[in-house]
Amino acid sequence: SPVQYKSAVYAGKPENSSFLKRMQVRITDLPENAGVLIVDASENELDKKKKWLNDFVIRQGKTMLVLWPDENSDLSWLPGKIMAGKALERKEKIFKVILSAEEKQNKLLNGITSEDMYFKFFRDEIPLIRKAGSGKIMLSGLLAEIPAGQGKIIICQLNPDQHENERSFGKVYRFWANLFTSLSVALDSRLNLYWNGxxxxxxxxxxxxxxxxxxxxxxxxxxxxxxxxxxxxxxxxxxxxxxxxxxxxxxxxxxxxxxxxxxxxxxxxxxxxxxxxxxxxxxxxxxxxxxxxxxxxxxxxxxxxxxxxxxxxxxxxxxxxxxxxxxxxxxxxxxxxxxxxxxxxxxxxxxxxxxxxxQPYDTVLFPLEKNRKQGDPYRYVMW
CATH class of the missing domain: 2.60.120.260 (Galactose-binding domain-like)
Structure with missing residues (x-):
């Protein structure tokens, strides 16, 4: 049967929702009409987040998507023991995840490949999820899926704003497009099938x-x-x-x-x-x-x-x-x-x-990199 794509609703700091506008996620003001409840890990609007968790996730079976907690985030309001531990320090400049056989079968990760999780970081730290209660940690700590009553909680650490003006932005953009699609979130973006520039x-x-x-x-x-x-x-x-x-x-x-x-x-x-x-x-x-x-x-x-x-x-x-x-x-x-x-x-x-x-920075219509050397994560144009 056809997928019924639905709007999302957001609570938290306004600046943490800027990428939703950029990706043209369809947003509603009414949580009862939303398919996914998107919240950040700050204390802003915490009472609203708790109410959404209890009324719509635990009782009605909806999904809550939690954005980018760090080691200082208080996640005690979420069920189970959840912790985004201190960021992992890395000397190398490449972050690489090889999807496991189980992850490849997970519907949440439909369309996401190991090549998508292979990119250069121009920072010394990568935030990772350390504990996820009774849930499971995926993508080497970038994603977690946690049951909550009739629904579930998704925690994601991949922040598009951190990749702005970096060549990894295209892959992060692709990751989120796939994730929103897997969660049946409606995107109002329109990608022309021809170049009109x-x-x-x-x-x-x-x-x-x-x-x-x-x-x-x-x-x-x-x-x-x-x-x-x-x-x-x-x-x-x-x-x-x-x-x-x-x-x-x-x-x-x-x-x-x-x-x-x-x-x-x-x-x-x-x-x-x-x-x-x-x-x-x-x-x-x-x-x-x-x-x-x-x-x-x-x-x-x-x-x-x-x-x-x-x-x-x-x-x-x-x-x-x-x-x-x-x-x-x-x-x-x-x-x-x-x-x-x-x-x-x-x-x-x-x-x-x-x-x-x-336009997105790295698409099949507008690829930034071609014919790169073996071993360079940007030799793949994956859009």
């Missing part, structure tokens, strides 16, 4: 180095700025590989073998009328350096060591929303200021495109 990866951009950091002060990001004498560079490769190798004398330290410091890219482009009727996003596969991006003179996004992590900012996928009404049909100007302090710099990875929707 404006591909600009092959375009040449105007380029100029900025060793004296004059670009911000003299507003090189403004559409009217005169860039007639700038060089032309391609995206998908570093500026060094295109002849930009002169040393920046303003940088301290030993002599450099290539240009480091601030540099600017500018692109003039027209936007077809059909793209102006919906929200648009500028997508760049990766930028080797910290970047700040303007569209028609207005700031639309930035990525730095602070926002993306010192080990990841240079390979993070950029996805910047263009504010409503900012784009126009003719003579748009995108300006990108890149600060690179060592190694190769520039707009180093495709795709570069204007997208009509906020």
């Amino acid at each position: 404006l591909e600009i990866s092959q375009r040449e951009w105007l380029f100029e180095i900025d060793p004296e950091n004059a670009g911000i002060k003299t507003e090189w990001f403004q559409p009217a700025f005169n860039d007639n004498n700038w060089k032309r560079l391609k995206t998908g490769k570093s500026w060094e590989s295109q002849g930009i190798t002169s040393e920046n004398p303003a940088l301290p330290g030993p002599p450099h073998t290539s240009y480091n410091g601030n540099a600017w890219y500018r692109l003039h482009l027209d936007i077809p009328e059909k793209y102006l009727k919906s929200d648009l996003y500028l997508e760049i596969g990766a930028i080797a350096g910290e970047d700040t991006v303007w569209l028609n003179g207005s700031l639309i996004g930035t990525t730095s060591k602070k926002t993306a992590g010192s080990k990841n900012y240079y390979q993070a996928f950029r996805n910047y929303k263009n504010p409503s009404g900012l784009l126009r049909g003719k003579n748009n100007v995108i300006a990108v200021c890149v600060y690179n302090e060592g190694g190769f710099g520039g707009l180093t990875k495709w795709p570069v495109r204007i997208s009509p929707a906020d």
